Amino acid sequence: MFKINDNYLKLPGSYLFSTIAKKVNAFTEANPDKKIIRLGIGDVTQPLAPAIIGKLHDAVEDMAHAETFHGYAPDLGYEFLRSAIARNDYADRGCDIGADEIFVSDGAKCDSSNIQEIFALDNKIAVCDPVYPVYVDSNVMAGRTGTYDPKAETWSDVIYMPCTAENDFAPQLPEETPDLIYLCYPNNPTGSTITKAQLQEWVDYANKVGAVIIYDAAYEAYISEPDVPHSIYECEGARTCAIELRSFSKNAGFTGVRLGFTVIPKDLKCGDVALHSLWARRHGTKYNGAPYIVQRAGEAVYSPEGKAQLKEQVAYYMNNAKVIYEGLKSAGYTVSGGVNAPYIWLKTPDGMTSWEFFDHLLEKANVVGTPGSGFGPSGEGYFRLTAFGNYENTVEAVERIKAL
Amino acid sequence: MFKINDNYLKLPGSYLFSTIAKKVNAFTEANPDKKIIRLGIGDVTQPLAPAIIGKLHDAVEDMAHAETFHGYAPDLGYEFLRSAIARNDYADRGCDIGADEIFVSDGAKCDSSNIQEIFALDNKIAVCDPVYPVYVDSNVMAGRTGTYDPKAETWSDVIYMPCTAENDFAPQLPEETPDLIYLCYPNNPTGSTITKAQLQEWVDYANKVGAVIIYDAAYEAYISEPDVPHSIYECEGARTCAIELRSFSKNAGFTGVRLGFTVIPKDLKCGDVALHSLWARRHGTKYNGAPYIVQRAGEAVYSPEGKAQLKEQVAYYMNNAKVIYEGLKSAGYTVSGGVNAPYIWLKTPDGMTSWEFFDHLLEKANVVGTPGSGFGPSGEGYFRLTAFGNYENTVEAVERIKAL
Numbered sequence: 001m002f003k004i005n006d007n008y009l010k011l012p013g014s015y016l017f018s019t020i021a022k023k024v025n026a027f028t029e030a031n032p033d034k035k036i037i038r039l040g041i042g043d044v045t046q047p048l049a050p051a052i053i054g055k056l057h058d059a060v061e062d063m064a065h066a067e068t069f070h071g072y073a074p075d076l077g078y079e080f081l082r083s084a085i086a087r088n089d090y091a092d093r094g095c096d097i098g099a100d101e102i103f104v105s106d107g108a109k110c111d112s113s114n115i116q117e118i119f120a121l122d123n124k125i126a127v128c129d130p131v132y133p134v135y136v137d138s139n140v141m142a143g144r145t146g147t148y149d150p151k152a153e154t155w156s157d158v159i160y161m162p163c164t165a166e167n168d169f170a171p172q173l174p175e176e177t178p179d180l181i182y183l184c185y186p187n188n189p190t191g192s193t194i195t196k197a198q199l200q201e202w203v204d205y206a207n208k209v210g211a212v213i214i215y216d217a218a219y220e221a222y223i224s225e226p227d228v229p230h231s232i233y234e235c236e237g238a239r240t241c242a243i244e245l246r247s248f249s250k251n252a253g254f255t256g257v258r259l260g261f262t263v264i265p266k267d268l269k270c271g272d273v274a275l276h277s278l279w280a281r282r283h284g285t286k287y288n289g290a291p292y293i294v295q296r297a298g299e300a301v302y303s304p305e306g307k308a309q310l311k312e313q314v315a316y317y318m319n320n321a322k323v324i325y326e327g328l329k330s331a332g333y334t335v336s337g338g339v340n341a342p343y344i345w346l347k348t349p350d351g352m353t354s355w356e357f358f359d360h361l362l363e364k365a366n367v368v369g370t371p372g373s374g375f376g377p378s379g380e381g382y383f384r385l386t387a388f389g390n391y392e393n394t395v396e397a398v399e400r401i402k403a404l
Numbered sequence: 405m406f407k408i409n410d411n412y413l414k415l416p417g418s419y420l421f422s423t424i425a426k427k428v429n430a431f432t433e434a435n436p437d438k439k440i441i442r443l444g445i446g447d448v449t450q451p452l453a454p455a456i457i458g459k460l461h462d463a464v465e466d467m468a469h470a471e472t473f474h475g476y477a478p479d480l481g482y483e484f485l486r487s488a489i490a491r492n493d494y495a496d497r498g499c500d501i502g503a504d505e506i507f508v509s510d511g512a513k514c515d516s517s518n519i520q521e522i523f524a525l526d527n528k529i530a531v532c533d534p535v536y537p538v539y540v541d542s543n544v545m546a547g548r549t550g551t552y553d554p555k556a557e558t559w560s561d562v563i564y565m566p567c568t569a570e571n572d573f574a575p576q577l578p579e580e581t582p583d584l585i586y587l588c589y590p591n592n593p594t595g596s597t598i599t600k601a602q603l604q605e606w607v608d609y610a611n612k613v614g615a616v617i618i619y620d621a622a623y624e625a626y627i628s629e630p631d632v633p634h635s636i637y638e639c640e641g642a643r644t645c646a647i648e649l650r651s652f653s654k655n656a657g658f659t660g661v662r663l664g665f666t667v668i669p670k671d672l673k674c675g676d677v678a679l680h681s682l683w684a685r686r687h688g689t690k691y692n693g694a695p696y697i698v699q700r701a702g703e704a705v706y707s708p709e710g711k712a713q714l715k716e717q718v719a720y721y722m723n724n725a726k727v728i729y730e731g732l733k734s735a736g737y738t739v740s741g742g743v744n745a746p747y748i749w750l751k752t753p754d755g756m757t758s759w760e761f762f763d764h765l766l767e768k769a770n771v772v773g774t775p776g777s778g779f780g781p782s783g784e785g786y787f788r789l790t791a792f793g794n795y796e797n798t799v800e801a802v803e804r805i806k807a808l
Contacts, residue, residue: 070660179407
């Protein structure tokens with residue numbers, strides 16, 4: 001008789017954003033006349049930039065003719081996209097990353113959940129707390145996290161690194177030595193960042209203890225301050241300890257287009273074995289590449305017109321971030337984030353729990369946000385709002401919250 | 405110090421089609437004047453049908469305007485596609501499958517390699533021999549296959565079900581009881597099929613012993629004979645024992661577009677736990693949906709124009725199959741397949757091994773095929789040719805082989 005992977009049964013409740021969607025749907029059904037404003041999930045609202053639309057149409061036409069038709073993509077992704085990434089995201093920032101160290105994928109969610117597969121099951125992970133739930137949940141499914149303590153809402157075999165107002169939302173080096181360290185900067189959910197000097201400490205630490213940093217830079221395009229690193233490879237020594245995950249979802253609005261990439265430098269090794277070769281094997285065996293038309297759309301992101309248009313799009317969302325940040329601050333909320341990231345992190349008022357504030361906001365202001373506790377125990381008492389709405393809705397949502 | 409998943413190191417050599425690509429590239433570099441004809445990998449060559457191109461352009465336009473822009477897709481896929489699948493692929497064939505039992509994905513390769521994740525590591529798999537390498541390799545990576553015997557080219561914990569000329573390429577029920585049974589009909593690589601009565605025996609067997617059948621029906625569109633089942637759900641009792649994998653790669657030429665789906669009936673359970681809920685959890689946590697524009701392209705496959713155009717496309721490839729089958733037969737080869745599948749399976753001549761024949765064909769006829777032994781030990785002495793080339797090349801390849 002077949003048996004299931006019972007690690008799945010250890011997962012408490014459903015995936016955070018599925019739970020929120022269900023709650024919102026129930027409210028909408030019960031209150032069909034209310035206009036809900038969604039500042040919860042990090043989904044974009046602005047249409048694709050004209051340069052991308054044009055390239056998509058061209059690529060669709062390529063698929064209409066035998067001479068320009070494209071079947072299976074190369075394992076690592078098309079050269080035209082990988083070299084555009086290597087040049088623009090790395091060489092231009094002084095980072096030494098080759099096009100053949102870049103693996104094109106259908107997004108950072110898949111990559112950040114699949115990357116753990118190439119590591120041993122008894123490796124110990126360290127995560128920031130609060131944290132993007134996918135890092136932990138994918139390790140739970142693999143059986144790497146031990147037992148769950150429902151009261152503390154923590155796993156016995158996970159090292160939690162609290163990020164709270166006390167440490168300015170930047171984690172300390174952990175006391176217990178981890179094997180895999182998940183870092184995300186600019187941070188989801190807190191909207192915080194760290195400086196290049198701070199990140200260099202992590203790189204030095206990882207090289208010293210023999211840990212791998214899985215560095216999620218999905219929000220890199222939102223960095224506005226000069227001393228914040230755009231890539232972990234700006235730090236010396238990162239080629240021997242860091243994997244970087246990138247996404248086109250937030251810088252180019254590709255949440256529904258699906259494109260991302262993972263960088264694994266060939267110097268990152270366990271003994272003689274390059275992690276690059278393991279991930280290449282996984283790509284070859286378990287994946288069939290991002291669609292040709294989508295990879296062409298990715299190429300357009302790096303064209304001069306694409307860059308100009310996307311700079312405006314990011315500015316549009318960052319203006320929303322400013323509206324939220326300043327609006328809530330003026331209303332007496334304690335807020336952070338929103339300067340180098342599209343997320344605003346706020347302290348819930350009057351000692352409310354995160355979910356109490358979620359319900360309060362949904363019912364009284366018809367605004368959807370994300371409860372901080374959904375990202376981990378240290379997120380309790382916090383709440384995340386995103387800048388990805390449209391401007392008019394964002395202004396209205398802030399007015400409604402101020403009026404509470 | 406971090407450690408790798410050393411199951412990866414157990415994998416002998418690289419993924420079959422990567423090896424072939426490297427050999428062909430080396431030959432091309434050494435012989436730049438030779439015109440290679442590729443009948444190896446199952447990649448299509450005909451452009452997308454006009455109905456699909458039109459729909460792709462429309463969907464790209466949707467993404468250009470805020471009112472019709474689409475961000476993150478629903479976890480299971482868009483309702484418009486899932487209901488088109490449920491109606492056309494299942495209800496119209498008398499199969500009881502709901503739209504909410506269909507999980508849209510980016511292709512059958514991903515699904516067939518990921519599906520093993522929801523099962524326990526000590527489940528025993530049974531595979532046909534020869535077999536599509538992904539089924540076995542994904543289980544090797546997970547650590548489910550025991551040790552490799554390089555001489556026999558088999559894994560200690562895998563049940564092999566030989567499919568050779570002696571049993572008309574249809575496996576017998578295994579003597580040892582498996583937990584997971586991988587079946588693929590019409591078959592890749594042999595091009596064979598089984599009747600509905602034969603498939604019913606497998607369903608009855610799986611229900612009796614408590615096994616799950618993972619049924620890969622990626623080549624369903626190529627069935628030309630009446631008694632061959634298009635879906636395992638045509639068999640009674642399949643809802644309690646079968647998962648079906650489908651692809652748009654071969655029926656609609658989507659190898660570079662990337663779309664597929666998996667069906668998990670809600671009646672398929674281990675104790676109280678529905679496999680549907682586990683796969684839904686995996687989709688929600690580790691995947692972010694197929695692109696909106698690609699799901700719209702999938703919808704066009706089921707439109708009246710789409711159906712008519714794709715029927716012609718399949719007929720085009722099946723004409724190639726006939727050219728290969730009859731050409732090789734007239735030249736004295738022993739051939740099978742090619743009637744309900746786009747693959748022709750031939751016995752290598754003069755006692756050559758599969759790889760000897762691969763080299764022979766590449767060097768002497770400049771034709772690329774796939775060595776049968778790459779699909780498993782019982783594939784030794786066989787060779788696969790695909791009908792997915794264009795007509796002119798296919799005719800020329802057959803002439804070259806006949807001239808050897």
